[in-house]
Amino acid sequence: MNLLEAMEKRHSVRVYTDKKITSAIKDELLSCIDECNQEGDLNIQLISDEPKAFDSMMAHYGKFKNVKNYIALIGKKGPDLDEKCGYYGEKIVLKAQQLGLNTCWVAMTYKKIKTAFKIGTNEKLVLVIAIGYGTNQGVEHRIKSTDQVVDTMQNQPEWFINGVKAALLAPTAMNQQKFVFSRHDNQVAIKKGTGFYTKVDLGIVKYHFEIGAGKENFNWIKK
Structure with a gap:
């Protein structure tokens, strides 16, 4: 399964089985996490066999069941932390999908178990990602059309359209897809857009766009 296929097949899953993540799969996940931490200067951690974070009223309200493994997205406080957590978190999510695992981005419907992970000086836990073997593969949600998230569709090259299509497969807060692309050469x-976790969404969407468009075809305009 390549990354584009993983994007298409991956949907949020909130209910998990008791099947344990094998050592071999865990090692591949940890390798991906280490790579993300080094590249993004982050402190992302995999927490295994820890059911307390999702054994609360908030978690039940969020319809989570039997979540015992999750990824804690942690990094140094700064203006770009949320975006980096979105970008590298989604890289891990798609790797997990390739490994046959299911995931769900979680913002508030969990309880912070301080003994489960380590937060260093001047670091912050942004959010977590539930991970494991789901009881199902999730449900596909309606997405916007390409013309709804691009300033103009006229004379757009194929790589750009492919990037936008991949971006539309990205998970976003409340599935709102609050973003608009533009291109010059x-x-x-x-x-x-505005709202909760839109900076995290920005990182997730950027990662998807890069995979679809091909990083060799463009540069991001820094604002």
Whole structure:
């Protein structure tokens, strides 16, 4: 399964089986996490066999059941932390999908178990990702059309359209897809909307766009 296939097949899953993540699968996940931590200067951690975070009223309200494994997205406080957690968190999510695992981004419907992970000086836990073997493969949600998230569709190259299509498969808070792309030659900009976790969404969407468009075809316009 390549990354584009993983994007298409991956949907949020909130209910998990008791099947344990094998050592071999866990090692591949940890390798991906280590790579993300080094590249993004983050402190992302995999927490295994820890059911307390999702054994609360908030978790039940969020319809989570039997979550015993999750990924804690942690990094140094700064203006770009949320975006980095979104970008590298989604890289891990798609790797998990390739490994046959299911996931769900979780913002508030969990309880912080301080003994489960380590937060360093000047670091912050942004959110977590539930991970494991789901009782199902999740449900596909309605997504916007390409023309709804691009400033203009006229004379757009194939790589750009492919990037936008991949971006539309990205999970976003409340599935709102609050972003708009624009392009000048090989320079691409993305404007985020307002609301909770839109900076995290921005990172997730950027990662998807890069996979679909091909990083060799464009540069991001930094704002």
